[in-house]
Amino acid sequence: MVIPEPHPDEISLYIHVPFCRKKCGYCHFFVLPNKPEYHRLLLKGIHLEWQKQRELLKGKTLTSIYFGGGTPYLFGAENTRIFLETIFSVLSFDKNIEITLEANPYEMEKKSLKDFRDAGINRLSLGVQSLEDSLLKILTREHTREEAINSINEAKEVGFDDISIDLMYEIPGQTLKLWENTLNSAISLPITHLSLYNLTFEPHTSFYKRKDQLIKLLPAENESLAMIQSAVDHFNNASLKRYEISAFAREGKYSRHNTGYWLGRSFLGFGPSAYSYYRGKRYRNVANLNQYMDKLEAGLSPVDFEEELPQEQKLREHLAIRLRLIQGVHLPTFERLFTFLPTELKLTLHRLEEQGFLKQEEERIFLSTQGILLYDSIAVELI
Numbered sequence: 494m495v496i497p498e499p500h501p502d503e504i505s506l507y508i509h510v511p512f513c514r515k516k517c518g519y520c521h522f523f524v525l526p527n528k529p530e531y532h533r534l535l536l537k538g539i540h541l542e543w544q545k546q547r548e549l550l551k552g553k554t555l556t557s558i559y560f561g562g563g564t565p566y567l568f569g570a571e572n573t574r575i576f577l578e579t580i581f582s583v584l585s586f587d588k589n590i591e592i593t594l595e596a597n598p599y600e601m602e603k604k605s606l607k608d609f610r611d612a613g614i615n616r617l618s619l620g621v622q623s624l625e626d627s628l629l630k631i632l633t634r635e636h637t638r639e640e641a642i643n644s645i646n647e648a649k650e651v652g653f654d655d656i657s658i659d660l661m662y663e664i665p666g667q668t669l670k671l672w673e674n675t676l677n678s679a680i681s682l683p684i685t686h687l688s689l690y691n692l693t694f695e696p697h698t699s700f701y702k703r704k705d706q707l708i709k710l711l712p713a714e715n716e717s718l719a720m721i722q723s724a725v726d727h728f729n730n731a732s733l734k735r736y737e738i739s740a741f742a743r744e745g746k747y748s749r750h751n752t753g754y755w756l757g758r759s760f761l762g763f764g765p766s767a768y769s770y771y772r773g774k775r776y777r778n779v780a781n782l783n784q785y786m787d788k789l790e791a792g793l794s795p796v797d798f799e800e801e802l803p804q805e806q807k808l809r810e811h812l813a814i815r816l817r818l819i820q821g822v823h824l825p826t827f828e829r830l831f832t833f834l835p836t837e838l839k840l841t842l843h844r845l846e847e848q849g850f851l852k853q854e855e856e857r858i859f860l861s862t863q864g865i866l867l868y869d870s871i872a873v874e875l876i
């Protein structure tokens with residue numbers, strides 16, 4: 494699977510919908526209770542933001558739109574349709590545009606799914622996490638294995654051909670056997686894409702407070718490694734190819750939106766706490782719905798953080814992020830797009846190759862099997 498270089502005029506949109514019925518114990522995202530008055534505020538806010546940002550989109554072609562969160566499914570098909578119509582009334586878009594909605598299995602209903610499809614959503618990303626009831630309980634998820642399986646089948650029945658699921662490993666109490674039960678069930682479902690995550694203990698979560706107790710229940714390091722290898726083997730046998738360190742897809746079904754992040758495509762974020770990346774600058778909206786609204790209603794920018802890295806640091810970061818893709822980095826193309834690699838960086842790449850973490854074939858560098866496992870340390874060396 495070869496992922497093409499984004500055209501400089503391509504752009505993506507991300508809409509952060511922060512509502513959830515309940516906060517999961519491990520979640521560190523900006524999340525609010527699911528209240529109708531918040532929905533009204535958000536809809537107004539993203540429209541005000543749209544008015545401010547649309548100038549930046551002139552002459553651009555929209556490649557993907559991603560409704561993430563939170564649980565954007567809770568925002569409702571009608572609000573989603575209204576915002577998409579606003580966008581499409583003024584912007585040109587790629588005929589293969591990918592429009593993804595994140596959802597959780599327990600709240601999905603067939604009728605709403607159909608409404609979302611009619612509103613323009615053509616890809617679903619479902620927070621399944623596990624297909625083992627005991628582990629879903631530990632994760633404080635609200636759904637069961639059966640509900641997850643039914644939701645995926647129902648999504649397929651109403652016409653979603655692109656369905657991605659998230660699965661989590663390194664859960665307290667998880668064994669290789671339980672993981673393989675989940676893998677076997679997952680590959681029998683009508684999914685086209687899969688993302689893997691390991692559980693992390695982030696500050697300000699209830700899991701973080703119980704860290705000492707939960708850590709004792711984590712799988713041992715060698716078992717975690719066996720879990721990753723088993724996942725790669727299971728997915729490979731089911732024609733779900735690894736195209737990024739944590740992402741697997743059927744042929745041609747890679748996430749257009751996420752590959753934009755890895756390849757440095759510009760994107761604009763809407764909603765509280767949403768990030769944007771535009772003309773080499775990264776910025777983020779304030780992570781507070783009232784402050785976000787106050788700023789927009791006063792005609793001000795809701796951005797509370799922005800940074801633009803110095804040229805060399807930017808180059809290093811792009812290189813490290815692109816290496817997450819299994820296809821690696823074609824060096825002449827990379828140097829044409831950015832600038833020549835500094836000698837010191839070339840020497841680091843050469844050393845990592847000699848140490849067996851990187852490989853090089855026909856001017857393309859990519860991570861070796863060992864390099865994939867140790868990606869975080871390699872990225873630190875490159876950046």
Ligand code: SF4
Nearest residue numbers: 513516517520562563
């Ligand atoms: S559903 Fe997702 S976004 Fe919402 S609290 Fe759970 S992990 Fe966080």
